[in-house]
Amino acid sequence: VTLPVLLGCPLVGGLLLGLVRHAPVAAGLHLATAAATAVAVAVAGAPVWIAGATPAAPAWTLRLDALSALLAALIAGVQLLAAPAALDHLAAERGAGRLSPARAARFAPLFHLFVFTMLLAVTTDNVGVMWIAIEGTTLASVFLITLERSRASLEAGYKYLLICSVGIAVAFVGTVLVYHAGIRQFGETEHAFDWTRLVAIAPALAPRVLEVAFVFVLIGYGTKAGLVPMHTWLPDAHSEAPAPVSALMSGVLLAVGVYALLRFKTVVDLAAGPAFTGRLLLLLGLLSMLVAALSLWAPRSYKRMLAYSSVEHMGLACLGVAFGGFGGIGGALLHLVTHGLCKSALFVLAGRVLRRYGTAEVARVRGLRRVMPWTGAAFLAAILALLGLPPFGLFLSEFMILRAGFTGGHPWAAGAALALLVVAFGGTLRAVNRMLYGSPLEDDPAVERAPAALWPVAVSLVLLLGLGLGVPTGLADVLARAAAVVAPPGAGE
Amino acid sequence: MTTGGPDAFAQVVSFLSFGAVAVALLFVWRQSLPGRLRLFTVQSVLLAGLAGAVASFTGKRELWLVALAVLGVKAWLVPRVLRRVAPALPRPTGRVPSPVGLLLGAGALIVVAYAVMLPVAAGSRLPTAGSLPLGLAVSLLGLLVCVSARRALTQILGFLVFENGVFMLALLATYGLPGVVEIGVFLDLLVAVLIATAVLGEIEVSFASTDVDRLRELRG
Numbered sequence: 001v002t003l004p005v006l007l008g009c010p011l012v013g014g015l016l017l018g019l020v021r022h023a024p025v026a027a028g029l030h031l032a033t034a035a036a037t038a039v040a041v042a043v044a045g046a047p048v049w050i051a052g053a054t055p056a057a058p059a060w061t062l063r064l065d066a067l068s069a070l071l072a073a074l075i076a077g078v079q080l081l082a083a084p085a086a087l088d089h090l091a092a093e094r095g096a097g098r099l100s101p102a103r104a105a106r107f108a109p110l111f112h113l114f115v116f117t118m119l120l121a122v123t124t125d126n127v128g129v130m131w132i133a134i135e136g137t138t139l140a141s142v143f144l145i146t147l148e149r150s151r152a153s154l155e156a157g158y159k160y161l162l163i164c165s166v167g168i169a170v171a172f173v174g175t176v177l178v179y180h181a182g183i184r185q186f187g188e189t190e191h192a193f194d195w196t197r198l199v200a201i202a203p204a205l206a207p208r209v210l211e212v213a214f215v216f217v218l219i220g221y222g223t224k225a226g227l228v229p230m231h232t233w234l235p236d237a238h239s240e241a242p243a244p245v246s247a248l249m250s251g252v253l254l255a256v257g258v259y260a261l262l263r264f265k266t267v268v269d270l271a272a273g274p275a276f277t278g279r280l281l282l283l284l285g286l287l288s289m290l291v292a293a294l295s296l297w298a299p300r301s302y303k304r305m306l307a308y309s310s311v312e313h314m315g316l317a318c319l320g321v322a323f324g325g326f327g328g329i330g331g332a333l334l335h336l337v338t339h340g341l342c343k344s345a346l347f348v349l350a351g352r353v354l355r356r357y358g359t360a361e362v363a364r365v366r367g368l369r370r371v372m373p374w375t376g377a378a379f380l381a382a383i384l385a386l387l388g389l390p391p392f393g394l395f396l397s398e399f400m401i402l403r404a405g406f407t408g409g410h411p412w413a414a415g416a417a418l419a420l421l422v423v424a425f426g427g428t429l430r431a432v433n434r435m436l437y438g439s440p441l442e443d444d445p446a447v448e449r450a451p452a453a454l455w456p457v458a459v460s461l462v463l464l465l466g467l468g469l470g471v472p473t474g475l476a477d478v479l480a481r482a483a484a485v486v487a488p489p490g491a492g493e
Numbered sequence: 494m495t496t497g498g499p500d501a502f503a504q505v506v507s508f509l510s511f512g513a514v515a516v517a518l519l520f521v522w523r524q525s526l527p528g529r530l531r532l533f534t535v536q537s538v539l540l541a542g543l544a545g546a547v548a549s550f551t552g553k554r555e556l557w558l559v560a561l562a563v564l565g566v567k568a569w570l571v572p573r574v575l576r577r578v579a580p581a582l583p584r585p586t587g588r589v590p591s592p593v594g595l596l597l598g599a600g601a602l603i604v605v606a607y608a609v610m611l612p613v614a615a616g617s618r619l620p621t622a623g624s625l626p627l628g629l630a631v632s633l634l635g636l637l638v639c640v641s642a643r644r645a646l647t648q649i650l651g652f653l654v655f656e657n658g659v660f661m662l663a664l665l666a667t668y669g670l671p672g673v674v675e676i677g678v679f680l681d682l683l684v685a686v687l688i689a690t691a692v693l694g695e696i697e698v699s700f701a702s703t704d705v706d707r708l709r710e711l712r713g
Binding site for chain 2: 215
């Protein structure tokens with residue numbers, strides 16, 4: 001009963017927001033919807049999180065297991081942090097005359113519909129519905145990217161729509177082939193699209209057919225996850241979208257793409273063994289990290305830098321899944337969470353820098369520490385967290401993944417990943433160093449006062465710090481159970 | 494209602510599928526935009542026929558609706574929208590890929606489609622399984638045009654042919670799965686319309702400062 005309520009929060013809120021014309025009321029409703037969504041996810045997720053309750057049978061195709069609960073919590077958390085930043089962003093853009101009231105009013109409904117589609121994608125048991133929901137994420141977010149109607153944002157939106165639509169259609173072929181494998185063994189049934197049923201019958205399915213299907217699914221959902229070579233839409237879309245939207249896209253949309261891959265990996269592995277999917281994920285993971293690390297060496301725009309860093313981290317997560325075991329898969333899932341928290345905070349901060357300096361070019365931002373002491377300090381802290389330095393959560397998740405690689409029979413891949421992380425580290429730090437220090441290009445910059453709008457960023461930094469000091473036993477438990485969903489114990493390995 | 498045995502049905506399916514591939518090849522070769530638009534329309538009619546054939550063989554009534562939807566959306570509505578947009582779009586600039594090179598690539602892609610799909614088709618009891626590689630071939634040919642295109646509208650057309658191939662594949666592999674196929678068709682429409690409007694938005698922006706006449710033409 002709680003799952004329809006969970007999905008109803010962003011859906012109803014978004015639809016209501018489409019009707020409200022009074023700006024202050026809309027702002028309140030926007031925040032209330034974000035808060036209600038977060039509370040609903042917490043209430044629905046609590047039994048799974050704390051008590052480890054086995055998920056009930058799907059109702060309306062909805063089902064919440066440990067893996068779904070983890071992703072739902074991430075989505076709810078990041079949207080709660082992005083929602084106030086969005087108000088801040090809209091007010092500033094309207095103040096600068098870049099956004100008409102009518103266009104600004106379009107933002108909140110689409111924002112919540114976007115959240116709704118992502119939540120639906122991770123809570124449905126039906127892979128057909130999951131496919132529709134992920135297609136929905138594209139449709140809901142494309143007009144968020146083009147919100148400002150600049151030439152560049154329109155092009156980015158068009159590219160995003162075209163590439164992701166092709167990708168999602170390829171994933172559809174993969175989904176249909178899995179269904180095909182099911183009906184040729186067992187005939188047509190009502191539940192042939194349910195993931196739980198697919199898992200149950202998977203060992204009897206034709207392995208070659210499922211392997212072909214996985215290639216399609218990997219290309220398709222890999223496009224949404226931003227894996228190289230299907231990543232070409234990502235740097236444009238993430239750098240042209242308004243900052244709070246980039247935060248959602250980089251922080252959770254990519255993770256939803258990885259989630260869809262994981263669901264299919266489970267089914268295919270049960271039929272064909274984990275070696276086949278593992279090899280492919282290893283290849284694409286390393287390729288993503290390589291291309292991203294090279295692009296990070298001399299980034300022109302700091303928003304593109306953050307976007308390429310997302311490609312890098314999704315590649316690392318895929319590597320973790322390929323390494324397998326609790327360290328690999330649990331590490332990859334933890335990495336999705338820590339990266340989501342960190343990257344969404346960074347995009348919110350980048351949005352503030354962009355508004356202050358009026359440019360996304362690294363070379364034209366100088367003296368950030370002096371001009372914007374608060375934003376600059378938070379930006380530095382979040383970048384250090386992103387690079388995987390010890391007191392922050394990403395250190396822990398990267399450590400788990402790499403250790404799983406070194407001890408799990410993939411020392412070369414883990415070594416290569418480590419080298420690529422170092423390359424990315426150097427490039428990113430060099431660019432950020434240039435932005436933070438030096439004398440500001442303006443003569444008399446007005447120094448930023450303590451900005452109240454930074455509290456969501458502070459919250460995610462504190463969370464990252466907490467996760468870096470040690471994964472709480474409750475979370476470790478959830479990670480272990482989620483990893484067991486991806487790779488059921490006693491099945492291959 | 495069933496007409497003919499499985500053999501006759503398989504023949505009809507492979508005839509229509511080969512037709513769709515032939516049209517896709519012409520689509521790759523043909524350089525003019527209106528010509529490609531017409532080929533897309535023809536292909537969509539063939540697919541509607543395919544859906545109808547599966548409907549009459551399996552007796553699934555919902556598939557007749559799917560066939561009608563394909564006719565209405567892909568063979569009528571989408572070409573109509575695109576034809577209206579076409580004159581306002583800028584001419585292509587830069588090098589246009591040579592048709593011969595494209596056709597060679599197309600040949601290679603058909604081989605790839607067979608190589609990928611044969612393990613799936615082998616051992617399947619469905620009479621439609623033999624045509625599965627053809628669905629993938631249509632997709633890949635559409636994708637080829639989409640990737641090599643210089644202008645936005647050709648890209649969209651390539652995407653639509655790609656979608657036709659995916660539809661074909663879904664129809665043949667699932668033997669007509671009404672719910673999902675229907676939703677797929679519906680989403681196709683949505684995406685096509687969205688892309689068209691996104692492009693329209695782009696045109697509006699780029700022509701607003703330079704060419705007002707064309708902009709008015711576009712709105713008329």
